Amino acid sequence: MSALQSKRILLIIGGGIAAYKSLDLIRRLRERGAKVRCVMTHAAQQFVTPLAAGALSADHVFTDLFDRQDEQDVGHIRLARECDAIVVAPATADLMAKLAGGLANDLASAVLLATDRPVLMAPAMNPKMWSHAATKRNRATLAKDGVRFVGPGKGEMAESGEAGEGRMSEPVEIADAVAALLAPPAGPLAGRRIVVTSGPTHEPLDPIRYIANRSSGKQGHAIAAALAKLGADVRLVSGPVSIADPAGVTTIHVESARQMLAAVQSELPADAGIFVAAVADWRPAVEVGEKIKKRAGEAPPAVEMIENPDILATIGHGQSRPWLVVGFAAETENLIDNAAAKLKRKGADFIVANDVSHDSGVNARGVMGGDRNRVKIVSKDGIHEWPEMSKTEVAERLAALVAERLRTITV
Numbered sequence: 001m002s003a004l005q006s007k008r009i010l011l012i013i014g015g016g017i018a019a020y021k022s023l024d025l026i027r028r029l030r031e032r033g034a035k036v037r038c039v040m041t042h043a044a045q046q047f048v049t050p051l052a053a054g055a056l057s058a059d060h061v062f063t064d065l066f067d068r069q070d071e072q073d074v075g076h077i078r079l080a081r082e083c084d085a086i087v088v089a090p091a092t093a094d095l096m097a098k099l100a101g102g103l104a105n106d107l108a109s110a111v112l113l114a115t116d117r118p119v120l121m122a123p124a125m126n127p128k129m130w131s132h133a134a135t136k137r138n139r140a141t142l143a144k145d146g147v148r149f150v151g152p153g154k155g156e157m158a159e160s161g162e163a164g165e166g167r168m169s170e171p172v173e174i175a176d177a178v179a180a181l182l183a184p185p186a187g188p189l190a191g192r193r194i195v196v197t198s199g200p201t202h203e204p205l206d207p208i209r210y211i212a213n214r215s216s217g218k219q220g221h222a223i224a225a226a227l228a229k230l231g232a233d234v235r236l237v238s239g240p241v242s243i244a245d246p247a248g249v250t251t252i253h254v255e256s257a258r259q260m261l262a263a264v265q266s267e268l269p270a271d272a273g274i275f276v277a278a279v280a281d282w283r284p285a286v287e288v289g290e291k292i293k294k295r296a297g298e299a300p301p302a303v304e305m306i307e308n309p310d311i312l313a314t315i316g317h318g319q320s321r322p323w324l325v326v327g328f329a330a331e332t333e334n335l336i337d338n339a340a341a342k343l344k345r346k347g348a349d350f351i352v353a354n355d356v357s358h359d360s361g362v363n364a365r366g367v368m369g370g371d372r373n374r375v376k377i378v379s380k381d382g383i384h385e386w387p388e389m390s391k392t393e394v395a396e397r398l399a400a401l402v403a404e405r406l407r408t409i410t411v
Contacts, residue, residue, distance in 0.1 A: 003179040005033035006250055010083040010117075012108045013053065015043020017158040018090040018124035018168035023048060025089055025171040026056040032175060038062070039079065041095070041108050065107040076107055080115035084247045085182055088112070090124030090168045093135050099147070100138035117247065118181050122174050123152045127164030150177035182248070187231030188403040193270045194232045195322070196224045197277035197311065199239035201257045205303065206288040213278050217241030219373060220276035222395035224249045227274075230399050235267040239277055257283065257308040264311060265320070272324040272402055275312045276352075283308050316347025323409050324402065329353040329378075339378040349405070350379035352398065377401070 009029055013022045022044075026036050036057040040050055050061040065076060080086075088095060088108075095108060104110040112119065121142070129135060130152060143149065151169035156162070169177075198220020202210040217238060224236040225246035234249045237260055245251040252267070254260045257279045264273070282305040292301060312327045327348040329339040332355070339353035354375045374388040386397065 002032040003183045004029060004175070007034045007085070007182055008083040008247075009034045009036050009178065010039065010079060010086045010111070011036055011057075012039045012086060012088045012095070012111065013041065013044040013048070014088060014090045014092040014095045014108070014124075015041050015046060016090045016092050016124050016168075017047060019044050019047040021168055021171055022089050023052055023056055025087075025174055026053065028171045028175040029178065030057070032179065034178075035059075037079070037083070039108050039111060041106060043092070043094075062107060065105075065110055076110045077114055079107075080111045081117070082244060083115075083117055085118045085120060085178060086112065086115055087120045087122070087174065087178055089122035089174055091121035092123075093125045093129045093132075093138075096121065096123065096135065096138045096142060100141040100145075118148065119146070120148045120150060120174075120177055120181055122150050122169050122177075123166070124168030125152075125166050126157060126162065127166040130164075130166040148177070148181060150174055187229070188407065189227060189399075190231035192232045192272065192406060193235070193267075194227050194272045194274065194402070195235045195237065195264055195267045195270045196220060196227065196274045197237045197239075197260060197264060197279075198224065199241040200278050201239045201260055201280045201308075202255050203257065203280045203283035203308070204255075204287045205284050206290065206292045208291055211280060211283065212240075213280065215239070215241075215278035217243055218371065219391045219394065220274075221246050222391045223274055223276060223398055224251075226392075226395040226399035227402065230403055235270070237263045237267070237277070239279075257311065261309045261311045261314060264315060268315075268320040268322070270322045271406055272326070273315055273322040274326045274398075274402070275315070275348075276328050277311070278328075278330055279311055280308055282306060310346070312342075312348060313346040321347070324405050325349050326398075326402065327351045330356040332356060336376065336378065336383060339376070343378055343380070350377055352376075353378050 013019050029036050037059050038053045038057050038061045040063050054061040098109040099112045104113045152165055153167045153169055154165045155167040199217035200213045200215040202212045204210045224234050228234045228248040236249050236251045238251055238253055252263045254263050285304040285306045316325045325348045327346055329342050329351050331338045335353050335355050339351045343351045352375050354373055371391055373391050373394045375386050377384040
């Protein structure tokens with residue numbers, strides 16, 4: 001599978017004659033399975049049109065920092081974060097200077113200053129501009145800040161009689177550099193496939209109402225991201241949440257418990273399954289096709305409930321059981337007793353137990369929806385209590401534990 005499969009690439013097209021190559025670059029990236037979204041500077045639009053870039057990327061092209069529609073929800077911040085990497089091609093001397101100096105007076109420079117994603121620049125300019133002391137200083141500054149570069153190469157320039165170093169790398173070379181930038185790290189989980197569930201499930205009552213819980217998905221998404229950082233091929237099956245998909249993770253969106261189970265089973269076999277989602281235990285026996293109306297003088301309708309499939313138990317005792325199965329127990333009372341019973345009943349290797357009551361002492365509103373957690377690891381080897389920490393720290397520690405457990409398993 002290509003290293004760019006399902007990766008989200010934000011392509012910033014700078015203003016220069018090499019901008020015509022950016023259209024071929026879009027095609028090359030999409031051939032490898034990447035999803036491409038484009039930002040074009042005002043100067044870039046003098047060489048290629050947003051219509052052409054949009055047609056090739058099959059997405060909206062962003063051009064204006066002050067576009068009322070795109071910026072109504074601070075669009076430049078979304079662009080900066082809702083991607084796996086940013087590619088600047090062509091990277092003009094002006095764009096390099098802006099980022100090196102911390103300027104943000106247009107959409108492209110604002111996105112570059114606001115991002116925390118890897119940035120790859122493909123410089124393209126006249127050889128005299130490339131060799132200028134100012135450009136050299138800017139490149140050195142950007143490299144020190146973590147920006148990666150591909151090219152420029154040597155060759156004839158667009159200007160008659162001009163040749164030298166400054167020619168933008170070919171689209172295939174840039175696509176190769178993006179793939180290398182996003183290649184999975186050789187971490188302890190490299191080559192491991194791990195399925196993670198996250199968030200709540202929504203069980204429909206009628207076309208506009210559903211039964212759900214307070215799960216935000218923060219812990220599950222953080223675990224998926226932490227596993228990916230250790231090199232795992234992570235398949236995140238997420239219920240309805242309001243947070244962004246973690247970068248470097250393949251995310252499958254579902255609504256109900258039955259959809260979540262089907263999605264998990266479709267991703268097996270796997271080396272490990274981490275079942276974090278707060279799956280609804282029951283669902284209405286009948287989903288009404290029309291909105292249930294409130295009628296004056298009538299009692300509310302009775303709702304018969306039936307049990308949802310138990311995803312953890314189904315996988316934990318199934319024929320396609322991963323080598324390592326981890327469950328979560330969100331309890332409001334008798335935490336250890338309930339977690340120990342769940343460990344045996346559901347075929348898990350260990351249970352991550354946390355107190356989600358409002359008086360748990362972790363968050364004012366309890367663990368669900370908060371940013372901190374305090375868990376206990378319950379297994380046949382005993383109980384290990386972890387101190388209170390952020391959900392990101394819990395995720396990183398759990399990912400390290402998963403890596404260690406998988407290392408000791410002989411297949």
